[in-house]
Every structure is written in structure tokens, then in C-alpha cells.
Amino acid sequence: MSVVVEGKNIIRDYHIPGSLLRPAKTVRAVKGISFSVERGKTLAIVGESGSGKSTLARIIALIDQSSGGELKIEGKPIDIAKQKPSRDMRSKVQMVFQNPYGSLNPRQKIGDVLMEPLLLNTDIPAAERRRRAEEMLVKVGLPAEHFNRYPHMFSGGQRQRIAIARALMLNPTLLVLDEPVSALDLSVQAQVLNLLRDLQEEFNLAYVFISHDLSVVRYIADDVLVMNKGEAVEQGTREELFAAPKHPYTRELFAATPITDVEAIRERVARRKAMRAAAV
Amino acid sequence: MAILTIRNLTVRFATSTGSFTAVDGIDVRVDKGEVLAIVGESGSGKSVSMLAAMGLLPDTATVTADEMTFDGKDLLRMSPKERRKIIGREITMIFQEPIASLNPSFTTGYQIEEVLRYNAGLSKKAARARALELFRQVGIPDPEEKLKAYPHQMSGGQCQRVMIAMAIATGPRLLIADEPTTALDVTIQKQILDLLMELQEKSGMALILITHDMGVVAETADRVQVQYKGKKMEEADVLSLFEAPKHPYTRALLSALPENATGDRLPTVASFLEGEVNR
Numbered sequence: 349m350s351v352v353v354e355g356k357n358i359i360r361d362y363h364i365p366g367s368l369l370r371p372a373k374t375v376r377a378v379k380g381i382s383f384s385v386e387r388g389k390t391l392a393i394v395g396e397s398g399s400g401k402s403t404l405a406r407i408i409a410l411i412d413q414s415s416g417g418e419l420k421i422e423g424k425p426i427d428i429a430k431q432k433p434s435r436d437m438r439s440k441v442q443m444v445f446q447n448p449y450g451s452l453n454p455r456q457k458i459g460d461v462l463m464e465p466l467l468l469n470t471d472i473p474a475a476e477r478r479r480r481a482e483e484m485l486v487k488v489g490l491p492a493e494h495f496n497r498y499p500h501m502f503s504g505g506q507r508q509r510i511a512i513a514r515a516l517m518l519n520p521t522l523l524v525l526d527e528p529v530s531a532l533d534l535s536v537q538a539q540v541l542n543l544l545r546d547l548q549e550e551f552n553l554a555y556v557f558i559s560h561d562l563s564v565v566r567y568i569a570d571d572v573l574v575m576n577k578g579e580a581v582e583q584g585t586r587e588e589l590f591a592a593p594k595h596p597y598t599r600e601l602f603a604a605t606p607i608t609d610v611e612a613i614r615e616r617v618a619r620r621k622a623m624r625a626a627a628v
Numbered sequence: 629m630a631i632l633t634i635r636n637l638t639v640r641f642a643t644s645t646g647s648f649t650a651v652d653g654i655d656v657r658v659d660k661g662e663v664l665a666i667v668g669e670s671g672s673g674k675s676v677s678m679l680a681a682m683g684l685l686p687d688t689a690t691v692t693a694d695e696m697t698f699d700g701k702d703l704l705r706m707s708p709k710e711r712r713k714i715i716g717r718e719i720t721m722i723f724q725e726p727i728a729s730l731n732p733s734f735t736t737g738y739q740i741e742e743v744l745r746y747n748a749g750l751s752k753k754a755a756r757a758r759a760l761e762l763f764r765q766v767g768i769p770d771p772e773e774k775l776k777a778y779p780h781q782m783s784g785g786q787c788q789r790v791m792i793a794m795a796i797a798t799g800p801r802l803l804i805a806d807e808p809t810t811a812l813d814v815t816i817q818k819q820i821l822d823l824l825m826e827l828q829e830k831s832g833m834a835l836i837l838i839t840h841d842m843g844v845v846a847e848t849a850d851r852v853q854v855q856y857k858g859k860k861m862e863e864a865d866v867l868s869l870f871e872a873p874k875h876p877y878t879r880a881l882l883s884a885l886p887e888n889a890t891g892d893r894l895p896t897v898a899s900f901l902e903g904e905v906n907r
Contacts, residue, residue, distance in 0.1 A: 396813035504670075533670055536669075538884040542896065545892065560813065563885065563886040567889050568886075603818075604817065608888070613846050613866055620829075624661075
């Protein structure tokens with residue numbers, strides 16, 4: 349088993365500049381998190397807003413710098429604060445964002461969207477770029493004829509497929525997915541989750557999957573990291589975590605997640621009936 | 629007994645490419661003291677049908693219905709003046725984006741007092757006292773201070789509590805909540821849903837909960853109406869719907885829930901409706 353990405357004690361501070369009446373302060377958004385993801389595996393990072401999960405995602409995706417700790421991609425330490433990552437390194441890690449309406453340029457045809465990573469990072473000739481882009485469109489479940497269409501001609505689910513296709517153009521080993529299905533309808537969400545599973549198998553991809561939705565995490569993750577206020581409060585395999593959550597915050601998350609279990613509904617309906625009868 | 633009855637509601641929007649039917653012959657009935665969930669995905673017309681009942685749609689919308697009555701009063705044929713006595717007083721509504729629903733330029737206290745003075749007819753002083761009482765009732769911490777706060781100084785969950793306080797200020801008999809927890813974290817969602825249910829149980833008002841989330845439906849509704857592309861697919865009490873969904877679309881929605889996954893792949897709605905979805 350080869351480890352694709354490894355983080356040791358990752359820290360991120362944000363500096364809030366002071367003003368006349370307010371002293372400057374430092375907010376530690378990520379407070380020393382360690383993790384590792386192997387090829388073909390999915391690490392889900394779960395947390396609520398303000399937990400630092402997206403900050404961590406952007407550090408792993410080499411978009412933002414960390415303030416401390418060590419990040420290794422395929423065994424090589426990398427710190428974008430000190431050194432610009434090589435094209436090769438950039439190609440290995442790609443990101444998919446939450447909002448497929450915001451992450452595609454409305455003026456760019458989707459064929460160009462898909463070819464751009466190749467244009468910027470490789471010396472592949474134009475005809476080959478086009479061939480690969482068309483091939484990738486088909487892989488994510490869109491017809492190659494859609495090559496010349498603009499993003500507004502696609503639904504949210506189709507756009508997310510395009511964003512995933514773009515992320516895969518450079519044959520990455522790691523995809524960082526920041527809430528990739530949160531903006532999608534349930535039926536479309538199922539399709540995109542299925543697609544992500546298929547692609548993971550085909551390309552032996554490692555996923556870092558950011559989500560607030562425990563039912564999605566349970567479906568897709570191998571390992572889970574629960575974040576709260578910048579700290580990893582619990583880490584473990586999916587089976588361990590879902591069978592016996594240890595940390596109080598994890599338990600709170602579980603308790604707050606609505607469930608569609610028929611027995612639970614039956615109990616609730618009976619409670620409501622009893623209460624009404626008592627009120628009359 | 630029904631408090632709101634809508635029969636054969638159709639809403640069309642005039643667009644540059646012709647008319648678009650957002651709601652296509654929908655019936656809605658909610659009884660006194662009942663919690664009705666209207667569930668559907670985007671484009672199902674779930675919000676539009678309720679905005680039509682509230683009279684909040686823009687001029688480009690054409691609303692027709694065989695019947696639209698609130699507590700026996702005909703909403704279709706009453707004058708706008710009469711309608712305003714009902715809307716915002718007896719029927720109130722809260723929306724998905726709590727921070728955007730509030731006016732950023734005024735304090736939350738000013739905004740709730742406005743409701744109390746114009747819709748509940750209270751004096752300035754009485755409105756202030758009642759506002760504080762309502763803030764306490766909906767569980768806003770430090771209510772005296774929060775009355776003086778602007779929306780941007782409060783969290784999303786707190787803003788939704790303010791919206792709920794405003795919505796129950798007039799003692800409505802029907803509260804329509806349009807995706808009230810969709811923009812909120814799951815632990816906050818639970819608090820807000822618990823609050824809505826508690827208020828509903830105490831006051832006996834009817835509640836229409838518009839949502840896309842089957843989990844929210846399971847934890848709140850008495851009765852459920854499933855909509856798809858402007859049409860009603862199925863209507864059932866909550867237990868029957870989850871226990872034995874009748875319509876293929878409902879079955880598809882339930883099996884698309886990741887927690888119901890059997891094996892490696894999630895069944896998709898498309899596989900049930902043979903390519904009807906996401907064309």
C-alpha cells in the first residue's frame with residue numbers, strides 16, 4: 349500500500365490585522381492535524397462551519413500554505429510557502445469545489461475548461477489535448493458532442509461532472525473534494541457519488557472528501573476524521589467510528605443527524621398522538 | 629378540519645421563450661394543528677405553490693386555482709386590503725437564508741418591533757417588551773443585548789431564531805417554513821427544528837414545512853406531500869410514506885438516500901423514471 353498524502357501536525361494561523369481601537373490577533377484555524385491517505389482510499393473530513401475543514405482541504409490541495417507542520421505528497425515533503433511546487437507536483441493533486449455554478453467560467457466552453465490544465469501543465473499537442481478532453485467527457489457520463497457548449501447549458505449535476513473531469517485531466521493521484529455533492533439534489537447526488545466511486549476504482553485515486561453530511565460519509569469513506577474548532581476530535585476507520593463514536597462532539601453530530609428509520613418515525617408519531625390526547 | 633385548502637393550483641411564469649408552468653394542478657390541504665411536509669427537489673414547485681398562496685409572486689406569474697381558502701375565507705376573490713390582514717398575521721412565513729431575510733441596515737429589535745406595531749397593533753413600549761419576551765421564547769441567548777444587534781453580528785442559527793420570533797409574533801394559525809434549516813449546520817438544524825416543533829405543539833398552529841431533506845421530513849411531519857416537476861406524486865401520512873411508499877418517484881428518492889445504500893452503488897432516481905430526470 350502506498351501512501352499518497354501524509355500530513356503531520358498541520359497548523360494554519362490567520363492573522364487579523366489590528367486597527368486603531370483593536371489589537372491585531374491570530375486565529376488558529378487548524379490546530380495540528382495529522383492524517384494519511386493511501387492509493388484508492390477515501391479519507392472523509394467531517395465538521396461543521398468554522399471547523400477548519402475547508403482550510404485543511406485547501407492546504408492539502410496546495411492552494412493555501414500551512415503555518416506549521418509537514419505535508420508529504422507521495423513521500424516528498426512540500427511547503428508552498430518556501431518553494432513553488434513543480435508542475436509534476438501540481439498535477440498530482442487536484443480539487444473539486446462545492447458550487448459547480450461558481451467553479452466554472454461562464455464564458456469558457458467546457459472543451460476549453462477541460463483542455464486548459466493540459467495547456468498549462470504539459471506540452472501535449474492540440475489534437476491530443478482535444479482527444480483526451482473528449483475521452484474524459486465520456487468517462488464522466490457526458491456525450492463528447494457537448495465539447496463546445498457553455499456551462500449555463502448544463503444542470504448542476506452535469507456541471508459537477510465537468511468539474512470532476514477537469515480535475516482528472518492531469519492524471520492526479522489525489523483528489524480533494526470539498527463538499528462536492530452538497531449543492532446537488534438527492535437524486536443527482538446519488539449519481540455523482542456513484543461516478544466518484546467508479547472513477548476511484550478505475551484510476552486508483554485517493555480522495556480527501558470534505559463533508560458535513562454523515563450519511564454521505566458513511567457511504568463513501570474508508571477513514572473518517574471529525575473536526576471541531578480546528579482540532580481533530582476523533583479519527584478512525586468508518587466501521588469503528590460509525591459503530592461506536594467515542595468523542596462527545598461526534599456523538600452530538602450523530603444525534604443531530606436526522607434519520608429516516610421507520611421505527612424511529614413510528615415512535616415519534618406515537619409520542620405526538622399521546623401528547624395530543626393528553627392536551628384535549 | 630382544514631385551515632388552508634388549495635385545489636388545482638397552477639402557476640405559470642411568462643418568460644422570454646414563452647410560458648413556463650412551475651406548478652401544474654396541485655392540491656394542498658393542511659389541517660388545524662397539523663404539520664405538513666412538502667418535499668421535492670429543485671424545480672418541483674414546492675416553494676412556488678406556497679408563495680402563490682401568500683401572494684408573494686412577481687407580476688410575471690399567473691396564478692389560477694379552483695379554490696384557495698384560509699379558514700373558510702376565499703383568498704382568491706378577496707381585496708388586497710383584506711388579504712393583507714391575513715398574510716403576515718394569520719399566515720406567516722420564514723425562508724431559507726435567515727441572514728438575507730433580515731434587513732442588514734436595522735437592528736433585529738427594530739425589525740421585530742415593526743412587525744409587532746404594524747401587524748399586532750402594539751404601542752412602541754408594548755412592542756419593545758413583547759419583542760424581549762419573544763426573543764426569550766425562541767431561545768436567543770442574551771436577548772436584551774441581541775435586540776440591539778444587527779443581523780451581521782449574529783450567527784445564521786440566531787438569525788433564523790429572530791425570523792421565527794417575527795413569524796410567531798402575531799400568533800399565526802399557519803406558519804410556512806421554506807427550507808428553514810438548509811443553510812444551517814446539522815447541530816443547529818436540530819435546535820431550530822426542535823424549536824419549531826415545540827412552538828407548534830404549544831400554540832397548536834398549523835405548520836407547512838417545505839424541504840428537500842427526507843431526514844427532516846421523517847423527524848417532523850404528520851403528513852407528507854411529494855412533488856416532482858410541479859405535480860403532486862404522492863400524499864400520505866409520514867409513517868406510511870416511509871414504510872410503504874406508493875409512487876415510484878418516492879421510492880426512488882428514499883432509495884437514493886446514502887444511508888439506505890445496499891451494496892456498492894446507490895440506485896438513482898433516473899433508473900426508476902427511465903431518463904426522465906436530468907435531461
